[in-house]
Amino acid sequence: MSASDPQSLLKNLRASIDNIDAALVHMLAERFRCTQAVGELKATHGLPPADPGREKQQIERLRRLADDAQLDPDFAEKFLNFIIREVIRHHEAIAASNGNGGAGETRKNRIDTETSDGLDKGPILGSADALPTQMG
């Protein structure tokens, strides 16, 4: 068998695909490690799990990068949205387990619970301990 026969070519290409898939898994794991920390930061400070303004910037940037790299920008956008939806689900679960009311609570409605003396009465959703976690 020579290096140019179809089976050898396929084997070589598949070896590269396996390396790329491994790199993707490691990069995704690293990204989720960062977003886990972001989720904890947001939950601690009562910030909302999702930031649509930030997402808009990310999508615009990724579409430009995809175009330059000859990757379909629609696919790049769908892929980023898929990941971000999962991140937001994790953020909501962290917020719920921190007693922040999870998905529904935003910084704004936390501020709405303040009394006239500026003291926070706590989350308007009441005890978040009763909320199920949304992981898995």
Ligand SMILES: O=C(O)C(=O)C[C@]1(C(=O)O)C=C[C@@H](O)C=C1
């Ligand atoms: O940057 C943030 O605020 C994040 O929570 C991270 C992230 C992302 O995965 O990139 C996820 C959710 C937000 O809607 C925007 C971006």
